Amino acid sequence: MKELLENIARSLVDNPDAVSVNEVEGEKLLILELKVADEDMGKVIGKQGRIAKAIRTVMKAAAVRNNKRVVVEIIQ
Amino acid sequence: MADYVEKESKSVEVAIEEALNEMNIDKEDADIEILDEGSKGLFGLIGGRNALVRVYKKVDYEEIIKSFLYPVFDMLGIDGDIDITAENNTLNVKLSAENIGIIIGRRGETLDALQYLLGLAVNKRSDKFMRVTLDVCNYREKREETLIRLAKKLADKVERTKKNITLEPMNPYERRIIHATLQDYGHVETYSIGDEPNRKVVIRYKREYRKA
Numbered sequence: 001m002k003e004l005l006e007n008i009a010r011s012l013v014d015n016p017d018a019v020s021v022n023e024v025e026g027e028k029l030l031i032l033e034l035k036v037a038d039e040d041m042g043k044v045i046g047k048q049g050r051i052a053k054a055i056r057t058v059m060k061a062a063a064v065r066n067n068k069r070v071v072v073e074i075i076q
Numbered sequence: 077m078a079d080y081v082e083k084e085s086k087s088v089e090v091a092i093e094e095a096l097n098e099m100n101i102d103k104e105d106a107d108i109e110i111l112d113e114g115s116k117g118l119f120g121l122i123g124g125r126n127a128l129v130r131v132y133k134k135v136d137y138e139e140i141i142k143s144f145l146y147p148v149f150d151m152l153g154i155d156g157d158i159d160i161t162a163e164n165n166t167l168n169v170k171l172s173a174e175n176i177g178i179i180i181g182r183r184g185e186t187l188d189a190l191q192y193l194l195g196l197a198v199n200k201r202s203d204k205f206m207r208v209t210l211d212v213c214n215y216r217e218k219r220e221e222t223l224i225r226l227a228k229k230l231a232d233k234v235e236r237t238k239k240n241i242t243l244e245p246m247n248p249y250e251r252r253i254i255h256a257t258l259q260d261y262g263h264v265e266t267y268s269i270g271d272e273p274n275r276k277v278v279i280r281y282k283r284e285y286r287k288a
Contacts, residue, residue: 001151003147007143012193012197012200053189054189054190055193057181057186057189058148061186065178
């Protein structure tokens with residue numbers, strides 16, 4: 001899951017090397033903390049959160065298959 | 077965003093050669109734009125101008141698309157083929173896979189999200205805008221046929237009963253199909269209510285036709 005989110009984020013930003021994802025794993029819940037360069041924040045959030053929403057939708061589909069609930073947090 | 081090298085030299089060929097060498101790529105991997113063909117001038121002495129070329133590294137769309145989609149396939153546990161066709165400024169990406177439900181999602185929302193992200197990823201590395209469409213096993217085509225059939229069926233019912241019918245929530249693209257189908261169909265008219273993502277189409281009987 002972590003790798004998938006990293007791969008998606010890297011394909012969207014100007015500074016792929018600054019992308020990192022921290023995994024916080026609970027019993028049924030997986031929290032993925034996505035960190036990107038400050039100037040790339042807009043590239044993973046988008047107008048009215050449209051990009052963030054699309055990323056969450058894709059991650060959710062992947063989570064269903066792995067019997068988990070996933071939360072994607074974009075952190076500064 | 078677009079990587080290019082500009083070179084000035086006594087001839088176009090030499091300038092291209094120099095640019096390719098500097099970029100360390102072959103001619104077939106490059107898009108070449110000639111900015112100035114140069115001119116020898118009079119007797120090769122007076123008013124001569126150097127040639128100026130700009131060389132872009134060709135964007136490998138297939139590579140971008142595949143490196144975006146394969147990890148998604150892996151995570152969704154599907155084994156699929158990716159077929160890419162390009163026409164003008166559109167890249168049509170067709171997937172064929174066994175377990176397509178998971179990649180389509182509820183009302184196609186996963187497929188739409190993937191299409192949107194894929195479009196962003198492609199345009200991030202492309203110097204001209206490319207429209208990217210993503211379909212899996214002709215889902216969109218079949219969905220369109222289903223929507224057209226549904227729209228006509230419900231419109232007939234509205235005409236019979238003269239009562240409004242509200243459809244289930246749909247995305248803008250799907251609502252547009254309903255509106256377009258019923259634009260000149262029977263004595264009905266259509267409009268949308270509610271806010272995204274729960275915006276729905278309503279079909280209603282056209283009153284003025286009853287009086288006429």
